[in-house]
Amino acid sequence: MASVTYEHVTKEFGSVVAVNDLNLQIDDKEFLVFVGPSGCGKTTALRLLAGLEELTKGTIKISERVVNDVPPKDRDIAMVFQSYALYPHLSVFENLAFGLKLRKTPKAEIKRRVGDAAEILGITDYLNRKPRQLSGGQRQRVAVGRAIVREPKVFLFDEPLSNLDAKLRVAMRAELSKLHHRLQTTFIYVTHDQTEAMTMASRIAVMNNGVLLQLDTPQNLYDQPQNMFVAGFIGSPAMNFFRARLRKDGGRLLVDSGDFAVPVPAERARQFQNYVDRPVVFGVRPEDIFNPAFTPPGIHAENVEVKVDVTELMGNEIFLYLISGPNIFIARVDPRTNFHIGDTVQVAFNMDNFHLFDPETELAIR
């Protein structure tokens, strides 16, 4: 049971700044996910906490104790690696017991803890096997089991699901969520997959180029991204962006992309006053673009004429790739939609749910 604090943490590899002035408070029992593209510094941030890398600047605390100079084994953490890093010459039982043996845990206690962990993970039948005799999913469980038996204060996960096939990944995702609930311990998890972040995290830290861009709950991150990077990274398919200008037309405020102009609902117009007659980036998520025939009631829907580039039937929905001037963008529409490639059609933008960004700073306009 522990909180984790990053204070002005910086890590440089030569001239490369991998983590840049990271400040972050992770609460006890939280499931925090670092997410970002490869090379964004998320794994380095985790390895700094594990003690596998040395800080260049700053302080890391695990429940109020500064651990900058504490070796990994004394930090009371356990880590699950992307490649699982199981000891190939040891049986599953010995893999789980390895850390306990080194800590001179009594034999009976080792047996009990390994047994419990194996029970939780459903690997009791494989305890005598060697890692190479296990499937990818089973190895993954052993790797998690090796962390569990240590009963650490903080669990660290470094992209633990990325070597699994898609189906297994979905199943393990749910199991990790359950495990977190059951163990009631701080989980810190690194992934490049925004779906994993969204589905498991209590809070998400989005990183890019070594900088923490936004830290929030999955829902807030999705609804109120603070900048274009977060807006584009969280959500799949990604948010559509259009270069546009804000202009006044009579009493109304219009978002004008050059190819279409849509009015901003009166109650939202006030917050954009400073940007009138200035360039903005107009962002709208694929699910906020509708086939006008199936627009839900009660929203400010504004029709726009576009050309259909590609249609992809997903079964429960259709992805439309649409062309408007220089922009190609995606809409997730009702599966009853009957649009064809090359058609010129009307689609409806939900103007209750759009985002404007400053093209210079890429920050959301609030």
Add this chain to the structure above:
Amino acid sequence: MSARSSAFTPRRLYRPLIYAALIAAAALYLLPVYLLLITSLKSFQEVRLAAMWDLPAGLSLESFVRAWVGNKAQGFTGLAGNFLNSIYLTVPAASISALLGSLNGYVFSKWKFRGSEVLFPAFLFGLFIPYQSILIPLVVVLQKMHLYGTIPGLIFVHVVYGIPITTLIFRNYYASVPTELIEAAKIDGASLLGIYRWVLFPLSLPGFVVTLIWQFTAIWNDFLFGVIVTSRPVVQPITVALNNLAGSYVVEWNVQMAGALITALPTLLVYIFLGRYFVRGLLAGSLKG
């Protein structure tokens, strides 16, 4: 595509020529071995330059016995004692240098420290120092250590001279062991030596096979260090004793050849029985599944 090319391209025509060349080369290399074998089976009377290529009249192992046990009456010592000397020399020297190389390789591949990228090439530089250039300081150092003229002294020399190559082999072998394994052990609570003992060493068998074969062969076959360091026949390794087997006035070629075969036998056996592990070990890094 393959069907057409195999039927009509020049490659198909060249193939017999390539085989002929390879067989000729193999025969050329095996010729001395053949000569060694037939001569060693001959009696002393049969050994003449004119009859060099003739097969022996009968199967006589007499020259082997003579080479092995010698003849006290003629003041002629056999190779038996020296064979044992070579074993007392080679087994510890190969093992110790392999172990040291493994420890070095571990540190150079998994615990890179400030200056390690300078120190490692410095180690490798040892590979390029010719034996001959260090003989005088070598003798002086061994005398100061009171090891000159002894098998332990020779062991020490071979261990030191073996460190560069064993370090290189193990460093490359350990480079193929995922670093995450080491990190997992670190977090699990293992120390620098604990990680070696409990994680890396148990995974080192292929590396040890390669290194031991290499060192065994090199040390067993060494002549120069042996002849310089051990002057008394009782402590000489077999390669040096073999040279001394040739009498001052008459060279008993059949005994000489038998002695040469006895001398070559251990390394031959090592290659025959462990050779495939050798190749496998050298490839271990690239074949990681």
